[in-house]
Structures are given as structure tokens and as C-alpha cells.
Amino acid sequence: MISPLVSIQQLNSKSSISELWIVAKEYLKLGKLNQSLTIAYAAVQKDPSQQQLYKKHYIESVRLGAEFAEEIGDYSRSAYYWEQLTQQLPQDAGAWYGLGLAKANLQDYQGAEIALNRVLQLEPGNQKTRLHLREIQQLIRG
The missing domain is CATH 1.25.40.10 (Tetratricopeptide repeat domain)
Known part of the structure; x- marks a missing residue:
């Protein structure tokens, strides 16, 4: 598995689509919504058939962002x-x-x-x- 600390540029050029999704989900678990969405988008760029999976990931990311912002009073x-x-x-x-x-x-x-x-x-x-x-x-x- 690829470490979540790998740069996004390295991920784009060297990773398989499944590896990109794994890392995107890891970033989401860490609360790094922008990085997670950027990596998920890279998966869609490599394979446009991933569009529906990206939409689900986007919705999950936005919901987590809303809940977190609410929790901290933002x-x-x-x-x-x-x-x-x-x-x-x-x-x-x-x-x-x-x-x-x-x-x-x-x-x-x-x-x-x-x-x-x-x-x-x-x-x-x-x-x-x-x-x-x-x-x-x-x-x-x-």
C-alpha cells in the first residue's frame, strides 16, 4: 500500500486506480478533504468510468466537512x-x-x-x- 504521505504528483504518475482510491479513503479518514478529493479526481482522470465512485466520495467528503465544521463551531x-x-x-x-x-x-x-x-x-x-x-x-x- 502507498503511504498517505506520498505526494499527489507521485500518486498521479505511478499508481493504479485502486491504489489511488485506497489513498483517497485514507486521506478522508485523516480529515484531509481537499487532498482526498484531489486524489479521487486523479483516479477519474485515469479512468473516466470512475465518475460515479467519485460522486459518492465527494458526497461523503462534503458531509464529513459539514459535520466537522459544525462540531468546531465554524x-x-x-x-x-x-x-x-x-x-x-x-x-x-x-x-x-x-x-x-x-x-x-x-x-x-x-x-x-x-x-x-x-x-x-x-x-x-x-x-x-x-x-x-x-x-x-x-x-x-x-
Whole structure:
């Protein structure tokens, strides 16, 4: 196996597609999202039939980025990642919920309301979202 510390240029020229994916996944485990995506993209450049695998890897990377940013209180970055996910997966209630919470933490209550309403369109019985939405609406009304 190739060490994750190998330079991306070395990986591009010397590695098989399977080795690139192994290293991309290792970088993802280390939280190095940009490096992971760069290496995964190199696999697609070598073999365009890897496009679907890249899309899954991209989505996993963005979700991890959103969760990590949220965990450390970087709500601006978290909102950015959740927005990327909602664009890729418009039917993903979890992504809309994450976006709603990030927007609320940024005091963008209108944005939070829109995102949480989208969750309820996708999951009408989601009581936790309904509760958060009521709180947001109270903040909007003052």
C-alpha cells in the first residue's frame, strides 16, 4: 500500500486506480478533504468510468466537512458544506436539517426557516424539526 504521505504528483504518475482510491479513503479518514478529493479526481482522470465512485466520495467528503465544521463551531463553513450537499442531494432531509441548524447558528433565521420547511416537506412527521422550526419562527417574529 502507498503511504498517505506520498505526494499527489507521485500518486498521479505511478499508481493504479485502486491504489489511488485506497489513498483517497485514507486521506478522508485523516480529515484531509481537499487532498482526498484531489486524489479521487486523479483516479477519474485515469479512468473516466470512475465518475460515479467519485460522486459518492465527494458526497461523503462534503458531509464529513459539514459535520466537522459544525462540531468546531465554524457555522459559516458548515452552512457552505450543507448547501453543497442539498444541491447534490435535494431529497436528503438530513442535509436540509444540517443547513437549517447552521443557518440558525449564523442568525440567518429566514434561511433556517426555509431549510427546515424543506425537511418537513420531505419528512412531514419529523417532530424534532417541527420544534426547531417553531423556535426559529418565534425568533423571526421577535
